Amino acid sequence: MTSSRNTWILHVAILTAGVLAPFLFPGYTTQIALLWMMILFALTWDIVGGQMGYNSLGNIFFFGAGMYISATVQVGMFTDVGAYTSARGGEQLVLGYGDYFISMFAGMGLAAVGCVILAIIIGLVVFGLRGPYFAIGTLGIALSARELFSTWEWVGGGSGIAMPVYPGLPDEKSLVNYTILFVLAIATFIFVRWLYSTRFGLAINAIRDDEEKAEAMGLHTMRHKVVAWSVSAFFLGMSGAVFGNMTGFVEPMEVAFPTITFGIFMVVMSLLGGKGTLWGPVIGATVFHVIKEVTWTYMLGWQWVALGVLIVVNVVFFQQGILGWVQEKWPEKFGIVVEDMSAEGEEEAA
Amino acid sequence: MLNNIDLLTIAPALNVQLLLDGLFIGAIFVLAAYGLALVWGVMNVKNLAQGEFVIMGGYFAWHLGTLGLHPILALPVVFALMFGFGWVLYEAIIKYVVTRDLFTSLLATFGIALVVQQALNLAYGPEVRTADSGFGTWSLFDGLVTIAEIKFISFGLCILLAAGVVTFMKKSRMGQAIRATSQDARAAKVMGIDTERVYAFTYALNAAICGAAGVLVSMIWVIQPFYGVPHSIRSFVIVTAAGLGNLPGVIVTGLGLGVAEQYSGFVLGSEYQQATVVGLLVVVLVVRMLQYARHRQVVQ
Numbered sequence: 001m002t003s004s005r006n007t008w009i010l011h012v013a014i015l016t017a018g019v020l021a022p023f024l025f026p027g028y029t030t031q032i033a034l035l036w037m038m039i040l041f042a043l044t045w046d047i048v049g050g051q052m053g054y055n056s057l058g059n060i061f062f063f064g065a066g067m068y069i070s071a072t073v074q075v076g077m078f079t080d081v082g083a084y085t086s087a088r089g090g091e092q093l094v095l096g097y098g099d100y101f102i103s104m105f106a107g108m109g110l111a112a113v114g115c116v117i118l119a120i121i122i123g124l125v126v127f128g129l130r131g132p133y134f135a136i137g138t139l140g141i142a143l144s145a146r147e148l149f150s151t152w153e154w155v156g157g158g159s160g161i162a163m164p165v166y167p168g169l170p171d172e173k174s175l176v177n178y179t180i181l182f183v184l185a186i187a188t189f190i191f192v193r194w195l196y197s198t199r200f201g202l203a204i205n206a207i208r209d210d211e212e213k214a215e216a217m218g219l220h221t222m223r224h225k226v227v228a229w230s231v232s233a234f235f236l237g238m239s240g241a242v243f244g245n246m247t248g249f250v251e252p253m254e255v256a257f258p259t260i261t262f263g264i265f266m267v268v269m270s271l272l273g274g275k276g277t278l279w280g281p282v283i284g285a286t287v288f289h290v291i292k293e294v295t296w297t298y299m300l301g302w303q304w305v306a307l308g309v310l311i312v313v314n315v316v317f318f319q320q321g322i323l324g325w326v327q328e329k330w331p332e333k334f335g336i337v338v339e340d341m342s343a344e345g346e347e348e349a350a
Numbered sequence: 351m352l353n354n355i356d357l358l359t360i361a362p363a364l365n366v367q368l369l370l371d372g373l374f375i376g377a378i379f380v381l382a383a384y385g386l387a388l389v390w391g392v393m394n395v396k397n398l399a400q401g402e403f404v405i406m407g408g409y410f411a412w413h414l415g416t417l418g419l420h421p422i423l424a425l426p427v428v429f430a431l432m433f434g435f436g437w438v439l440y441e442a443i444i445k446y447v448v449t450r451d452l453f454t455s456l457l458a459t460f461g462i463a464l465v466v467q468q469a470l471n472l473a474y475g476p477e478v479r480t481a482d483s484g485f486g487t488w489s490l491f492d493g494l495v496t497i498a499e500i501k502f503i504s505f506g507l508c509i510l511l512a513a514g515v516v517t518f519m520k521k522s523r524m525g526q527a528i529r530a531t532s533q534d535a536r537a538a539k540v541m542g543i544d545t546e547r548v549y550a551f552t553y554a555l556n557a558a559i560c561g562a563a564g565v566l567v568s569m570i571w572v573i574q575p576f577y578g579v580p581h582s583i584r585s586f587v588i589v590t591a592a593g594l595g596n597l598p599g600v601i602v603t604g605l606g607l608g609v610a611e612q613y614s615g616f617v618l619g620s621e622y623q624q625a626t627v628v629g630l631l632v633v634v635l636v637v638r639m640l641q642y643a644r645h646r647q648v649v650q
Contacts, residue, residue, distance in 0.1 A: 055453040057460075096578045128639035132452045136586055140631040143583070147625035260464070267457065304468035311461030315454055317445050 008249065018182050022175055029171075031293050033178040033246070036185035038289045040052055041266040042240050042273065042281030043188050043231040049267065050275030051196065052228050057251050058138030059232060060263030062115045062120075064256035066237025067244040068149065069114040070107030071161045072247075077103045080328030085156035093164035100167050108241040113205035115237030116230045123226040129213075141296070142259045160251030172284075176244045188235045192280055195231065204228050208276070264311070271314050274321025283322055354617045367495040368612045374501040374570060376608020377508040381563040382513065382581060383588035383600050385556035391594045392532040394554045398459040401581030402466040403557050407432055407564025408573035409470055412481045413612070421481040425507070425565045429558045438558025440550045441641050448549055463578065471575035481568040504566040515555075528552055532595075546560055583627050591634045 008253070018036070022029045041063075049055045075081050078093060095103070122141060129137045152159040166173040195201055203224050206214040215221045244250045265288065273284020296303050315320075320328065327334050358364055382404055389397050396479040407428050414424040438461065447455045456530030485499040519525035530538040531548045539545050567573060567581075588607060607630070 041632075052474070055457075125636055128642060130642075131592070131634055132456050133638065135456050135634040136396075137632065139612060140583070140628055140635065143579075143623060144628040147622075147628060151621055151625065170363060183596055237598075271457075301468075301472055305465050305472070308461045308464030308466075308468060311464065312458050315457045315461065316443055319454065346537055 018186070020180050020302070026171070027121075029174045029178050030246070031308070033181045034176065035286065035289045036178075036181040036241055036286040037243065038265065038269060039187050039282050040181070040185045040235060041124065041262065042269040042285040043185075043192050044235050045271045046275055046277075046281045047192060047195070047204075047228050047232050048225075050270055050277070050280070051208065052204040053200065054225065055135050056138040056229075056250060057135050057263065057267065058140070058142035058259075059236060059266060060257055060259055061138075061142045062119065062233040062236040063240040063262065064145060064149070064252070065118055066111035066115050066240030067256045068155060068161075068204040069109040070104075070236070070241030071163060071244050071250045072155060073107040073110050074164055075102040075161060077106065081161075082154050085154065085159075085161055094126035095164050095167060097167050103164065104241075104245060106141045108238050111241040112234045112235040115233040115240075117182055119230040120226055123229045124222070127222060127229070128223045139259070142257055142263060146252050146257040146259065149256065156251075158252065160249060160255070163248045165248070165251060171265075175248075177242060177258075180242050183240065184238055189282070191231070191235075196278060200224070200227070218298065264307075268307075268311055268314065270317065272310075272321055274323030274325070274327075277321075277323050280321050280323040285311070287322065353561045355356075358617075363495050364616075368616055369609055370495075370497060371501075372609030372612035373605055374505050374608070375612070377505050378563045378566050378570075379581075379584050379588060379608055380544075380601050380604030381438075381508060381511065381566075382560050383585045383592075383604050384515070384597070385559040385563075387589045387592075387594055387596075387600060388552060388559075388587040390554045390589060393444075393549045394452075394453065395444060395447060395455040395553070396459065396586075397556065398456055398582055399463040399466060399509025399578075400497035400556075400585045401562045401578030401583070402463045402470075402561060403432065403436075403560035403578075404567060405566040405575065405578040405582045405598050406435075406466055406470060407561030407577075408481070408568035409474055409479075409564075410561065411565040411568045413474075415481045421483050421565060422503070422507070422570050423479075428565050430647035432509055432564075436554035437550055439557070440553040444553055445546075445549075448491055453616070467575050467578055474575065476575060478572045478574045479568070480572050481565075483569045498570065501570045504570050507566060508563075511559070517560060524548075524551060524573065575650050580624055580627055583631055587627065587631045587634055590631075590638060 004140070021032045025032065032082070041059075045056070045059055049058070070083050075084050075093060078095070078099070084093075126134060126137050126141070136248045149155060155161060166176075201218055203214070205221060206217075207221055207224060213220055238254070244255070247255055250256055269284040270281045272288055273282065274280030292303075295306075299306060382400055385403075386397055386400050389395050410428045410431055411421045411424045415421050419427070443458060444455075445460065447458050450635045483503075485503065487496050487498045489496050519529060527531060527538070527543045527548050527550065530541070530543060531552075532546050535545050538548075564573070584607060588600055588603045592603045607627075609629070611623055611626055614626040618626075
């Protein structure tokens, strides 16, 4: 009973913090908005990577694809995309409030739907790959999308698309984006929490533990894998759409498909917090993002080296993650009886 | 695009140029891919830092060049340096990865790759560099085809190096131990082979081979701190397409990849050269997947 009451208090505290944060720290609205996005990243990566055991290095593909879908929709509703991009941002779209929000939400919706369709098509191909081939294959997809979009002239090629200008003041814009990302992250968390409590959650855990056996027990593994990936793609696509509007400029290398930054961050954050757990990605994302934001600018170019070292140390010496370590240390706090400890240990090792 | 194809039929000599350039570059890809196949086959580590080792070797050669040492003479020095680097890396990190699951090795070596490329960027800056070897160029077919002498020399060095490594694997005591370990690590251990040392040696040898390949890259092509990723992907394409322990396959695929890249770079434009490599990776993986699917159906 007490633990469920504690969970309630925790949830309410997080929600209150999320609502109050932009008013308490108005100078950091964008950074905190990015924190919510990072939590979303880690949660969606963990569906396939942690819970299902398929370690993808290319989830960032859906982020970029969603961004491009929403960008073309938002621009395409008012003008010809090809002509607009060939002007190289010479004249940006200026819209009223009504048009702006209608096009933005239409863009987000279509980004989500489009990414789910892409996830189904690509999933049917890549989920035939196992282990390292899957990781390399998904990395290849993210990298080839990058190359593809930077040569595709209709969407602006390497010079990208300028997004419509927000009709109001910059502060208002960052508050709007903050709210959307906050709501998205919370929605992702609630959805994922529900998903893990259903039979579907058990099924993808079974795929992680032993795919052959799961299949032999009559589980339609391919369908489960594709659906799990589609869930990731759905939320990632929407977050990509919002991020495109936040930066105001969509470009393939650094903004849409940042394989080496966001694409790797999501893996690192999940691992840091403890993959295959509900709260692990949230904790990992928060710790990682806060440390990164505080120290990043003081490291004078060494931050990337530090990131690489963090990955190596995390993967090689601390793979159970923060939450996994805490669970090992104080199993009784998690309602784990001591007899179950070996089973718990096995699960973490997997 | 069609203009370029026309150009090839009008001036067939250009094909000679593309073929030769492709073979010269492909020979270097073969070296790096052979190193990957070695590490993959012997210790089951998927080394994503392969391309970074290549670039690192290239920078060592370039650096020694600025100190007045000719790149070709720098080759053995870089070989030794990278061997040491590989050994240290093994003792520090890879040792703990060998027995773990596949993703651990992939992500750990990815982290190493990140550290190496960023460290090179900090040390040498993001400019594109070439080690100057000071050889001339030949023109054939009225200047339609130009070939740098250094490319021939590099090709020769590639063959020499590959022959050396293969002989080493066949004849020497350590080479035999490596092959025994890759066949059955437990049995090798029972027979008194120090597998731990074999692993360290294999990883170090891979780093050294890559470093030597990097020296050649720095002489006939360009190096830049972030150019390692395509090299890694190439190695994976070649090894995945050829299969493990298939040296002739690796050689053919490597040379073929070199030629294919030159052609796509010429026909489609140089901005597609990277896309070709990545595209080929996806194609190779899909083909592999279909093979597995058929295999699974047969089993069913």
